[in-house]
Amino acid sequence: MTTPHILYGMAGSLYTGKVRAYMRQNHIPFVEHKAGSRRFTEQIVPKVGRWIIPVVETPEGELIQDGTVILDHFEANGASVKSIYPQTPVMRAVAHLFELFGGEGLLRPAMHYRWNFDDVNLPFIRDVFRDVLPNGLDPEAQKAVFDHASGRMRKAAVAFGVTPETFTTVEESYADFLGRYNAHLQQTPFLLGGHATIGDFGLFGPLYPHLARDPKPLHLMQTTAPRVFRWTERMNMPEIFIDEEAERVGDKLFADDEISDTLKSLMYFVAEEYLGEITAHVEFANDWLEKNSEVDPSKMRLGRGIGMTSFNWRGHEITTAVMPYRFFLLQRLTDWIEGLDGPDQQSVRALFAETGLEPILDLKTSRRVERKNHLEVWAD
Structure with a gap:
């Protein structure tokens, strides 16, 4: 029996999400341990040098930290069913652009829609954050730890430019993005063609764990950008889903001279x-x-x-x-x-x-x- 990898993370974590999706798509055996576990806190954190997720522990005991570094590790070891790196000059550059923009450029809507709609989101988020709480805490202690952790995240949202003065603009900007990406995904199952690239995984980080799971933005995505929501489901699937549109595109990536207006x-x-x-x-x-x-x-x-x-x-x-x-x-x-x-x-x-x-x-x-x-x- 194959010894599985261990993924230390959190269901609602932006950076854990892209690693989990990659491992599922590429049929890499793994079990996921919550980042509040004793093993993670007592054994993994001291070796990594700080509390940070995601971390992957290989069957040989090697620790790999950071979503991009983890994906590169698997890609270099031949784990990718289809390479996540386009081989043509233009498509590879575009993939890296969206790797950067997805992971870092969509933080304003990701943080705004998580932390500024407590009337809708808070019961769900409290439960999700159990992944990073130590086991055995009584309800009062759980609340105290959650309040401390969520307080830090709310401050982080401000550090990304999410303030009362920008709330409306964040929402308008995100609606603009959803409209454009939804239009693009009417032509292709993934960002650059028939399978996921590093650009897809960059975008997936904010667009799934935050924006397609938390109640407020989930409803927004499902009702205004259903193709984007379907893409988040496809990104999470271990199997290949084929419909008539996917068959038309095939499993290949676009050529450098096939830059659509929606991608532009x-x-x-x-x-x-x-x-x-x-x-x-x-x-x-x-x-x-x-x-x-x-x-x-x-x-x-x-x-x-x-x-x-x-x-x-x-x-x-x-x-x-x-x-x-x-x-x-x-x-x-x-x-x-x-x-x-x-x-x-x-x-x-x-x-x-x-x-x-x-x-x-x-x-x-x-x-x-x-x-x-x-x-x-x-x-x-």
């Missing part, structure tokens, strides 16, 4: 929604690095954020947390572009220029972000 529309949305933010974050990081140029990078424990910076978003001047992990994901896009030959680079740049996104291809921090011992660190 989604890219336009990323330019409007996220380009200003990631640009401001890179500028802040480079200024921060210059001011700290005398410090040994190996002694900089980055944590989740290095500061706050402001920029204009849909008519609001908002301030958000600058998180080095975003630069780790951004590098995957810019590294891919730099590795292409001249004509292939030109093809990618032409599409990104047409959709207002070419500047993102040249965004770089003056020091690279690497991951060592389950942490983000500045490269030497």
Whole structure:
């Protein structure tokens, strides 16, 4: 009998969701342990160096932390039934774009719709958060721990730019995205064709655990974007579901010259929604690095954020947390572009220029972000 992997996570966790979906799609045997378990707290957290999910423990006892790193581990070991990385220059660049945008650019609606509708969501969320509570707590202790954890998450929502002044705009922006993605999924079962790519898994993080499970946004998605909801179900399925539309598309990804208007529309949305933010974050990081140029990078424990910076978003001047992990994901896009030959680079740049996104291809921090011992660190 095959020894299964262990996935430590939480049903409502954005980053756990994409790992669980990948493992299901690719028939990787696993059992899921809640992150509040004694084993996770006493044995796994000390080895990882901080309380963070998801973590995968292999049958050999190796620990792998971070959703993207976990997916890369499995991909490199031949676990993917279909590679999650397109092999053509343009589609690979688009996949990395949505890997970044999905995991980091949709945090405002994900956090807003979870934490600002307590009258609808709170009973469900309280129950979901049992996954991260230690076993054996009495009801009063459970409430105290939940209140503390949810308080931290509500502060995080503010750090992503979700404030009373922006609530309406967050909702309008998310409705815009749902409409565009729903239109795109009328033509294709997945973002880039017949099977899921790293772009799908990036989008799935916020769009399923937060926005297709919590009661308020679930109703919104089901009633206004049913194709997006069906995509979240398809992403969670271990079996392949085929209908007439899927048979028409097949299991292959689009070719580089098959960029539909609906996919371009989604890219336009990323330019409007996220380009200003990631640009401001890179500028802040480079200024921060210059001011700290005398410090040994190996002694900089980055944590989740290095500061706050402001920029204009849909008519609001908002301030958000600058998180080095975003630069780790951004590098995957810019590294891919730099590795292409001249004509292939030109093809990618032409599409990104047409959709207002070419500047993102040249965004770089003056020091690279690497991951060592389950942490983000500045490269030497």
